[in-house]
Each structure stands twice: as C-alpha cells, then as structure tokens.
Amino acid sequence: xGLLVESGGGLVQPGGxxxxxxxxxxxxxxxxxxxxxxxAPGKGLEWVSAISPTGKGTYYLDSVKGxxxxxRDNSKNTLYLQMNSLRAEDAAIYYCxxxxxxxxxxxDIWGQGTMVSVSS
Amino acid sequence: xxxxxxxxxxxASVGDRVIITCRSSQNIVNYLNWYQQKPGKAPQLLIYAAxxxxxxxxxxxxxxxxxxxxxxxxxxxxxxxxxxYYCQESYTTPRTFGPGTRVEIK
Numbered sequence: 699x700g701l702l703v704e705s706g707g708g709l710v711q712p713g714g715x716x717x718x719x720x721x722x723x724x725x726x727x728x729x730x731x732x733x734x735x736x737x738a739p740g741k742g743l744e745w746v747s748a749i750s751p752t753g754k755g756t757y758y759l760d761s762v763k764g765x766x767x768x769x770r771d772n773s774k775n776t777l778y779l780q781m782n783s784l785r786a787e788d789a790a791i792y793y794c795x796x797x798x799x800x801x802x803x804x805x806d807i808w809g810q811g812t813m814v815s816v817s818s
Numbered sequence: 819x820x821x822x823x824x825x826x827x828x829x830a831s832v833g834d835r836v837i838i839t840c841r842s843s844q845n846i847v848n849y850l851n852w853y854q855q856k857p858g859k860a861p862q863l864l865i866y867a868a869x870x871x872x873x874x875x876x877x878x879x880x881x882x883x884x885x886x887x888x889x890x891x892x893x894x895x896x897x898x899x900x901x902x903y904y905c906q907e908s909y910t911t912p913r914t915f916g917p918g919t920r921v922e923i924k
Contacts, residue, residue, distance in 0.1 A: 743906070745911075801863070801867070801872070802851070802866050803913075804866035804908055805861075805906075806866075808861055810860055811860055
C-alpha cells in the first residue's frame with residue numbers, strides 16, 4: 699500500500715528557514731512523482747510543489763518560486779522541501795503525496811502532515 | 819486553471835443523495851480527482867479520472883463528467899461521510915484544488 703511520514707515542521711520567525719522531510723516506505727519511491735500540498739488553518743488544500751522520479755524536474759506554486767526548493771534522495775527514499783524567507787502566509791500543515799500515473803496522476807497516498815508556524 | 823465547487827457547504831440527513839459540482843476554467847478532459855477530508859486527518863482519494871472509484875472506497879460514491887463540468891454523488895449518505903470534499907485537476911501544474919464542499923449533518 700505504501701506510507702509517507704513527514705517531519706521537520708515547527709515554529710519559525712518571518713524570514714527564517716525550515717527543511718521538511720518526507721520518508722517513504724512500502725512502494726518503489728524512485729518511480730513516482732511526489733508532491734507537497736499545504737493547508738493553512740481552517741482553509742482548503744493548496745498544491746505547493748512536485749518533483750519528478752529522477753529529481754530532474756521540479757515544479758512550484760508561483761508564490762513559493764525562488765524561496766522553496768524541492769529535492770529527493772532516492773537512495774534514502776526521502777523527499778525534502780527547503781523553505782527559505784518564510785512568510786506568515788506560509789503557515790500551514792504540509793503534506794507529501796504520492797502521485798500515481800495509473801490513476802490519472804491522482805494522489806493516492808498522503809502523509810499525516812507536519813505543521814509549519816511562522817510568527818515572531 | 820481555476821477550479822470552483824458548489825455548494826460550498828450543505829446540510830443533509832443520513833440516507834440522502836448528495837451531489838457536489840466541480841467546474842474547471844479550461845478543458846481538463848477527465849483529469850479530475852475527488853478527495854474526502856475529515857477533521858484533523860489527511861485527505862483520502864475517492865475518485866480518480868473523473869469516474870473511477872479508488873480501491874476500497876464504498877460504491878455509494880460515484881463521479882461523472884468530462885471537459886469542464888464534473889459531479890460527485892453520494893448515494894445514501896452514511897454517518898462517516900460527513901466531511902469536506904475537494905476536487906483537484908491533475909491535467910497541469912499547479913495541480914489546482916477546488917475550494918471544498920463541507921457536508922454537515924442536518
């Protein structure tokens with residue numbers, strides 16, 4: 699079935715940095731696109747970033763371009779999101795998701811999420 | 819691509835038939851997915867490719883549509899179905915979500 703477990707969230711001051719991790723198990727991590735999706739408190743879902751199976755292709759929401767960097771280490775079955783110059787509006791639960799091409803690129807596995815708070 | 823959903827919320831009783839509508843601003847063929855999210859939990863995939871039921875999802879959930887107009891139907895609402903439902907297009911990046919439809923108990 700597969701499992702994703704996020705970590706690395708926490709409280710950071712505006713302008714600060716944080717690195718999120720997403721550990722995968724139970725599926726062949728290196729063959730799937732993985733996304734980051736966030737949800738601000740009481741709000742809806744917002745796609746943030748995606749990375750191709752090899753890591754050569756990366757994609758970002760316009761509002762995080764130049765501040766966030768997605769990467770992966772397929773030898774460790776782990777995805778990362780480096781978040782710099784954090785703003786109040788970046789505060790959210792961050793989920794990593796596995797995207798399945800057989801399922802028309804739907805996200806069939808979601809992690810439990812990690813909370814990022816941005817406040818002085 | 820912009821995604822809209824209607825209604826934004828609804829109240830229904832156990833056993834009711836519920837229909838949620840999702841519309842995209844561009845033709846997304848059938849690259850439309852539906853997710854269910856319960857409070858404090860991660861979303862779960864219900865429907866992919868507009869009308870295909872994800873493994874393990876009860877058959878009372880069904881999806882229809884293509885192009886720009888899509889629906890999610892719950893036939894015979896159960897107590898565990900009270901949740902927020904999101905559509906998402908997977909035709910392009912960003913993979914835009916709809917704003918959500920909250921289904922509450924009447």
